[in-house]
Amino acid sequence: MNTPRMPTVFIGHGSPMNALEANRHTNAWRALGESLPTPRAILAVSAHWYIDGTAVTAMEHPRTIHDFYGFPPELFAQNYPAPGSPEIARRVQDVLRPLPVAADGQWGLDHGTWSVLVHVYPQAQIPVLQLSIDARQSPEFHYRLGERLAPLRDEGVLILGSGNVVHNLRRLDWNASGSGYPWATQFNDTLREALARGDHRAAIDYEQSGEAARLSVPTPEHYLPLLYVLGAGGTDAQVSFPTDGIELGSISMLSVLCS
Numbered sequence: 001m002n003t004p005r006m007p008t009v010f011i012g013h014g015s016p017m018n019a020l021e022a023n024r025h026t027n028a029w030r031a032l033g034e035s036l037p038t039p040r041a042i043l044a045v046s047a048h049w050y051i052d053g054t055a056v057t058a059m060e061h062p063r064t065i066h067d068f069y070g071f072p073p074e075l076f077a078q079n080y081p082a083p084g085s086p087e088i089a090r091r092v093q094d095v096l097r098p099l100p101v102a103a104d105g106q107w108g109l110d111h112g113t114w115s116v117l118v119h120v121y122p123q124a125q126i127p128v129l130q131l132s133i134d135a136r137q138s139p140e141f142h143y144r145l146g147e148r149l150a151p152l153r154d155e156g157v158l159i160l161g162s163g164n165v166v167h168n169l170r171r172l173d174w175n176a177s178g179s180g181y182p183w184a185t186q187f188n189d190t191l192r193e194a195l196a197r198g199d200h201r202a203a204i205d206y207e208q209s210g211e212a213a214r215l216s217v218p219t220p221e222h223y224l225p226l227l228y229v230l231g232a233g234g235t236d237a238q239v240s241f242p243t244d245g246i247e248l249g250s251i252s253m254l255s256v257l258c259s
Contacts, residue, residue: 003156004037008146008237010161010229011116012253013047016068019078019115025253026119028243032257033120040156041088041127043149045228046112047163050221054145055102055132058089062128063108080114085127088157092131095151104132112162112225133224139204142224146231159232161225165191166216166252173249180246187216188252192244195256198235203227216252226256233258 011029018026043056048067062084066076086103093101109117109128117128131149133142149159166184173181180188187209194202204227207213217223233239237258244254 003040003154006037006039006153006156006158007257007259008153008159008229008233009258010163010226010256012164012255013112013116013162014164014247014251014253016071016075016111016115019111019118020074025243025245028255029116029119032242032255036158039126039158041085041129042117042158042160043088043092043152044109044113044128044130044160044162045133045225046110046130047133047222047225048110048112049107049130049132050135051132052134052136053102053132054096054099054134055104055107056089056092057084057107057130058086058103059084059105060086064114065108065110067110078114078118080109080118080124082109082117082124082126082128084129088127089129091152091155092129092149096145096148099145113160116160116162133221135221139206139220139224139227143200143204143227143231146228149228150232150234153232159229161229163222163225164252165223165226165254166246166250167222168215168218168250170218171215171250176247176249178245179249180252181215181249183212183215184246184250184252187212188244188246188254192241192254195230195239198239200230200235203230229256229258
């Protein structure tokens, strides 16, 4: 039986509390999982594994990492016991050669990955690997790395990016009711329109959006997973947006599906 070509998907993960909640975003994630072909494995690029270098988790049983603080005990009790896949980790290393990719046996699944997957694939039956984001590299580098991951799509691997295209924790507005700062809305909407017309260059060169980009992306780690998804998806992909919206004034929940 032929393996269906997998799409690529970026999910704006927002607060870790989304792991416990049912809201319009988590409902959209669940519906997305129900609509997609069942992947052979998931390769996740999370904002929360941002290191000096490229590595892929290569253990049989990745741990659930609770990489946050100040949240209720129920969140720390969450476990996502998906298996790993050393075999697919080696395949990731192969497709990214000659780039050195370390086989990591320590990291596991951080909340950028599992807080989303508890809704998308709640049974935790699909092998999950994480690919780190090299903090030393440019947006162009990350996009091109995504392009090199594209062959995995034909091998049944779902490439999943998890972050937020607008992520400014210092400007959170706890009184905001579903509306964003003007700069956050501008950046989010401009990017969404660019992706809808297949303009990946606008996404790569996001810093050229000036003040809106500086405020929306004060540090790049939450934005960069999108570039892997776009690179692997290709400029000819059909693009849709399973959910969108600005939470707390400065967190974009935009999700992007490239089919």
